[in-house]
Amino acid sequence: MSKHKSNLNIENIQFKSDGITLRGKLITPEAKDNLPVLIMTHGSSATYDMAIIDYAYEISKSGFAVLLYDHPTIGSSDGEPRVEIELWKQARGYRDSISFVETQSNLDSNKINIWGDSFSSWVAMLVSVVDDRVASLIAQTTAIGDQFFEDDQGNQYLEELKDIYHNADLGKFERDIIGPLPMVSPFPEAQPSFLNFPQAYKWFIEFGGMPNSNWKNWITVITLKTNVKPLPSYLVKFIKRPTLIVHAMDDEVWRANPQVMEKCYELIDAPKEFIKINGGHFGLLYPGSECFNKVVKDNINFLTKYNH
Numbered sequence: 001m002s003k004h005k006s007n008l009n010i011e012n013i014q015f016k017s018d019g020i021t022l023r024g025k026l027i028t029p030e031a032k033d034n035l036p037v038l039i040m041t042h043g044s045s046a047t048y049d050m051a052i053i054d055y056a057y058e059i060s061k062s063g064f065a066v067l068l069y070d071h072p073t074i075g076s077s078d079g080e081p082r083v084e085i086e087l088w089k090q091a092r093g094y095r096d097s098i099s100f101v102e103t104q105s106n107l108d109s110n111k112i113n114i115w116g117d118s119f120s121s122w123v124a125m126l127v128s129v130v131d132d133r134v135a136s137l138i139a140q141t142t143a144i145g146d147q148f149f150e151d152d153q154g155n156q157y158l159e160e161l162k163d164i165y166h167n168a169d170l171g172k173f174e175r176d177i178i179g180p181l182p183m184v185s186p187f188p189e190a191q192p193s194f195l196n197f198p199q200a201y202k203w204f205i206e207f208g209g210m211p212n213s214n215w216k217n218w219i220t221v222i223t224l225k226t227n228v229k230p231l232p233s234y235l236v237k238f239i240k241r242p243t244l245i246v247h248a249m250d251d252e253v254w255r256a257n258p259q260v261m262e263k264c265y266e267l268i269d270a271p272k273e274f275i276k277i278n279g280g281h282f283g284l285l286y287p288g289s290e291c292f293n294k295v296v297k298d299n300i301n302f303l304t305k306y307n308h
Contacts, residue, residue, distance in 0.1 A: 024069025
């Protein structure tokens with residue numbers, strides 16, 4: 001057992017989400033009960049073994065249970081066709097992972113925190129707004145968009161979001177579809193890809209190429225045509241939980257614009273922290289790097305502050 005896994009219990013887990021089996025791991029410090037919990041998912045098509053599991057080991061060593069899993073149709077989780085990235089389906093994965101945590105006798109269901117990176121931090125942001133069981137939110141390099149929408153949304157907007165999250169038949173909505181196409185490509189001029197800059201290609205090929213990553217490069221991105229749009233600049237006004245934002249001020253992804261993130265952060269009406277980093281969209285996803293170590297420490301400090 002490697003050093004960073006020592007004194008941890010690592011359990012393979014699975015649970016159902018809208019009839020699909022999702023798989024992951026539950027990591028806990030040894031011989032502890034009533035543990036606060038952090039639920040983590042990777043962004044876009046990445047799988048939990050590609051980088052965030054290293055976050056999970058370090059955070060669990062600090063006294064937290066960490067549940068991490070792959071989204072529907074991705075990695076070790078079931079679901080066809082593969083690989084589909086869709087916001088609401090992934091949000092319901094969080095919903096059902098929270099319900100799974102509530103069945104575990106050694107976990108404190110009053111201290112369920114959620115974490116996301118890139119696209120999944122947008123998903124986690126949505127979940128923090130519509131699910132009252134969430135205690136706090138960590139959102140890293142959020143796919144916040146490249147435009148800030150000024151429209152004011154009221155309580156009816158929030159109720160409609162909750163209804164979609166808890167009750168709607170997602171299959172009834174029309175869909176906008178991008179793909180299938182590669183997530184990354186070595187020559188995006190010849191083979192267009194969803195992310196078309198070299199840092200993305202380097203990270204996905206390095207970490208997706210690791211043994212047991214279960215990563216697939218070809219993806220389909222789906223947007224449901226719901227009556228209400230869960231845009232991040234709308235959602236932030238409804239966040240009422242302690243929130244940690246970590247964002248690269250030199251982020252290369254146009255959907256992760258740091259200036260839009262700063263505007264959105266100002267609207268969060270809850271205890272909040274904004275950690276500004278450099279290293280681009282993927283700098284904090286290189287375990288052992290200076291950026292990774294800093295952000296892990298920031299994660300732990302935030303979670304400790306609001307869970308003990």
